[in-house]
Amino acid sequence: MSDKLIKIVRFIGLGFLEPIIRLSRGEETKKNLTEILKKIVAPLASTLLFILLWQSGATALYNTEAEYRIEKAFKDQGQKAADEMTACIESGEVNCQPNTLPSPSQVKASFNSLLKDHKTISADKKAFKEKTADLNKKRIAEGKDPIVYTGRPSFVDQIITSIKTVFAGFLLAIFIAVPIGVVIGLSETLRSSINWLIQIFKPVSPVVWLLLVFMIVKTLTKDSDADSSFIISFISVGLCSMWATLVNTVMGVSTVDKDILNVAKVLKLGPFQKVFKVILPSSLPLIFTGLRITLSVAWMVLIAIELLAQSPGLGSFVWEEFQNGANDSNSKIIVAMFVIGIIGFLLDRIMLTIQKFVSFNKNEGA
Amino acid sequence: MALLSKNKRPDIITENGIEYTSKVMLDLQDLKKVYPTPKGDYVVLEHLNLQIMKEEFVTIIGHSGCGKTTMLSMIAGLNPISDGRISVLSNPIKGPGPDRGVIFQSPSLMPWLTTLENVMLGVRQVFPQAKKKQREDICKYYLSKVGLEGSFYKKASELSQGMQQRVGIARAFAIKPKVLLLDEPFGMLDSLTRGELQDVLIEIWNKEKITAVMITHDVDEAIFLADRVVMMTSGPRAKIGDILDIEFKRPRSRKAIIEHNDYYKYRKHLIDFLEH
Amino acid sequence: MAYLELNNVNKTYGKGANATEVLSNINLHIEEGEFVAIVGFSGSGKTTLVNLINGLLQPTSGEVLFKGNPIVDTSHERGVIFQNYSLLPWLTVYQNISVAVKETFPKESKQFRDERVKEYIEMVSLTPAINKRPKELSGGMRQRVSIARALAMDPEMIIMDEPLGALDALTRGNLQDEILNIWNKDKRTALLITNDVDEGIYMADRIIPLRPGPNATLGPEFKINIERPRDKTSLNDDPEFKKTRNGIIEYLMEIGEERSTSTDETEYVLPDLEPKYFD
Structure with missing residues (x-):
């Protein structure tokens, strides 16, 4: 029973829990204790060390900034102003706080305030919905557009928007790259004739793709009320990130084991069967390696694209906070940074698990 | 032709042509294979003539690089012939097809399929008229014959090399080919597993008597399995150097064979050929 | 006391319920100057046995003695030739051997080492390929380099783990010689x-089968009383050769029969169908 548990835990990449499970069953106490030390205690200690370093770095930066302010006040306005500034900083007054790298506790406070903000906004939304429910019913009956909530999106809303966009882009990448990759992989002539195009487009920067997509989508969506910023960002994400999948699919399809292809030939499998029964399954592991790279590239590119395109999402959240320059803006940016990192990590984990599931060599994987 | 008359099989030497061809399953006539290279043509095989009878098991032995694998893949239709003719039951072959089953050196199973599905892949192709249950019975029958009753639903990648090659044997027999081509199928196995698989192969062959051509570099394997051992000269321009008839009765037992007086005589003949 | 001694050696991997005994009760005595062959099959634990003797592994119980002393670590006294050559791909033939020579003779002069490297390359007739890298060499040539490397370290004992398993018959024969x-x-x-088995009979003084694992153990030994130098062709007529060979093969066949124990008695019936070929 718990052997199964261990297997599952390992499979989804939570292997560090294994020694705890084993220990709770009383297996090899000494070995599992050292395992716990290695897999759980050591990472926790390194996290702690990281936070300490950050804290001391933030304090040092804070002091430098504070001194600079006091000195500046003294130079510009004399001793009295400097004293006022010192008192102001020490009192913790919001508008004279030195603006620098926030400390871990500040970041945590911002995180809490962002959550609180989200709660308020979603409560607002709910109230708004309830209030307009009857009215909207009437409007729909009359053939008019319903009234929708147009307030400021919360941090969590931004995250959800970003994840939606990245998945749309990822799906687009799959739908473009995999079929094209299979077709190109099957024919050597096509490979050599298209290869130069792939090689040229692959290294193009996300910014350029964004502009290109913007040119096209702007014209195409002129007369529709589609959400053009969403369309622009997800298409750009798809186009930027699909290359890894395309190249890997081509490689997987074109390097199917010759013996296996000979088997297909001897059995005289038809072209359809050959592709779906032999070529695709055998190149699946490589395709999935490509998809995994694609998803992580998509997530990275997405933040940059949102930032540039001003489409809603985490990227624009970071940018707005930076422009905003409010007192807690810096710590909100750091919160966003962690959220971006953690979501990227989770996406990669999900892909890794799926990849392990499809690969027929269960022992391989990262 | 001199080589053929040296071979005193009564079923070949017949006065009228009709009976002559009717017993020939696989006919290689004046076969030639040339690989063009920048330095000019490289002739792998030339003037190769060989007739293999129905229900005959022929092993082909020779040094590596002598073109035996080339010859086998030409019979399989996987490699185009440069000159000459290959015919099965007097019909010249056109490309690969399931009438010639191949067992490759590496098992070359689809690792993502179960053993049953691997065999099914071919069975579905040659028995399109069969019901699902019937097809499954065919697969199960042959898999059980190679000793894999307990592994129908195991993924091919979970099996050892020896077990995988058993599936390879089942897959080849299950499509009921007219000719079975074996390209050093046991070359990558250790000698104990090799012995086991030889037994598996010959047991199922004794039942089905499918004309078989097998390449090997193992002298003992060649003698144990074959009715005739064909020795090929070293390339380039390889051809048939000698043919040895193995007169042991079937079904053969390995123990009886190695204690038979002729065994070491045959063995010496083959080793002499290979050493010189 | 024998030169190399394995007394009641057991080797177990894992602990508790997961423990598997790979080797059990291995007793082996090899005298100085002797050539012993162990015939083992895949999965029979022969790599474990090799690693116990060269010092990479320690026995779970029992003792492995070399010249009377327990083996606790690898040593230049025992050279190992592996099946997969294990050459460094970025070094030339000369450099590959030179690395080993430098390791064994750190105090000798540069000239001495240089001569030694060249001598051993000459011995395996690879002088024309001295500046080539492993990937430019054939399998047989690579194994030659690996043999030269093992011998250039001047080992007192050579341990060979299926050194010729991956080579074709002709190259195999040459390297055996x-x-x-x-x-x-x-x-x-x-x-x-x-x-x-034939390689064993041709080369060794004694052949000992290793019964397949788990719980692999050594079988009865077969002495090979055939005069050296042996000749492959005339060996075939030697009654002693036939007797020994048949003895070993029959013993191995018995092992094989013990191993294949099919219990499932279900009879599957073959439907009476004719195949359809499409041209």
Whole structure:
């Protein structure tokens, strides 16, 4: 029973829990204790060390900034102003706080305030919905557009928007790259004739793709009320990130084991069967390696694209906070940074698990 | 032709042509294979003539690089012939097809399929008229014959090399080919597993008597399995150097064979050929 | 006391419920200057046995003695030739051997080492390929380099773990002769692990089968009373050869029969159908 548990835990990449499970069953106490030390205690200690370093770095930066302010006040306005500034900083007054790298506790406070903000906004939304429910019913009956909530999106809303966009882009990448990759992989002539195009487009920067997509989508969506910023960002994400999948699919399809292809030939499998029964399954592991790279590239590119395109999402959240320059803006940016990192990590984990599931060599994987 | 008359099989030497061809399953006539290279043509095989009878098991032995694998893949239709003719039951072959089953050196199973599905892949192709249950019975029958009753639903990648090659044997027999081509199928196995698989192969062959051509570099394997051992000269321009008839009765037992007086005589003949 | 001694050696991997005994109760005595072959099959634990003797592994119980002392670590006294050559791909033939020579003779002059490297390359007739890298060499040539490397370290004992398993028959035969020549020249002690009975008979003084694992153990030994140098062709007529060979093969067949125990008695019936071929 718990052997199964261990297997599952390992499979989804939570292997560090294994020694705890084993220990709770009383297996090899000494070995599992050292395992716990290695897999759980050591990472926790390194996290702690990281936070300490950050804290001391933030304090040092804070002091430098504070001194600079006091000195500046003294130079510009004399001793009295400097004293006022010192008192102001020490009192913790919001508008004279030195603006620098926030400390871990500040970041945590911002995180809490962002959550609180989200709660308020979603409560607002709910109230708004309830209030307009009857009215909207009437409007729909009359053939008019319903009234929708147009307030400021919360941090969590931004995250959800970003994840939606990245998945749309990822799906687009799959739908473009995999079929094209299979077709190109099957024919050597096509490979050599298209290869130069792939090689040229692959290294193009996300910014350029964004502009290109913007040119096209702007014209195409002129007369529709589609959400053009969403369309622009997800298409750009798809186009930027699909290359890894395309190249890997081509490689997987074109390097199917010759013996296996000979088997297909001897059995005289038809072209359809050959592709779906032999070529695709055998190149699946490589395709999935490509998809995994694609998803992580998509997530990275997405933040940059949102930032540039001003489409809603985490990227624009970071940018707005930076422009905003409010007192807690810096710590909100750091919160966003962690959220971006953690979501990227989770996406990669999900892909890794799926990849392990499809690969027929269960022992391989990262 | 001199080589053929040296071979005193009564079923070949017949006065009228009709009976002559009717017993020939696989006919290689004046076969030639040339690989063009920048330095000019490289002739792998030339003037190769060989007739293999129905229900005959022929092993082909020779040094590596002598073109035996080339010859086998030409019979399989996987490699185009440069000159000459290959015919099965007097019909010249056109490309690969399931009438010639191949067992490759590496098992070359689809690792993502179960053993049953691997065999099914071919069975579905040659028995399109069969019901699902019937097809499954065919697969199960042959898999059980190679000793894999307990592994129908195991993924091919979970099996050892020896077990995988058993599936390879089942897959080849299950499509009921007219000719079975074996390209050093046991070359990558250790000698104990090799012995086991030889037994598996010959047991199922004794039942089905499918004309078989097998390449090997193992002298003992060649003698144990074959009715005739064909020795090929070293390339380039390889051809048939000698043919040895193995007169042991079937079904053969390995123990009886190695204690038979002729065994070491045959063995010496083959080793002499290979050493010189 | 024998030169190499394994007394009641057991090797177990894992602990508690997961423990598997790979080798059990191995007793082996090899005298100085002797050539012993162990015929083992895949999965029979022969790699474990080799690692116990070269010092990479320690026995779970029992003792492994080399010249009377327990083996606790690898040593230049025992050279190992592996099946997969294990050459460094970025170094030339000369450099590959030079690395080993430098390791063994750190105090000797540069000239001495240079000569030694060249001498051993000459011995395996690879002088024309001295500046080539492994990927430019054939499998047989690579194994030659690996043999030269093992011998250049001047081991007292050579341990060979299926050294010729991946080579074709002709190259195999040539290398067997080369190994025998070298062994003959300075009468080192040799242990050969192989899966080829004929290779064992041709090369060794004694053949001992390793029964397949788990719980692999050594079978009865077969002495090979055939005069050296042996000749492959005339060996075939030697009654002693036939007797020994048949003895070993029959013993191995027995092992094989014990191993294949099919219990499922379900009879599957073959439907009476004719195949359809599409041209």
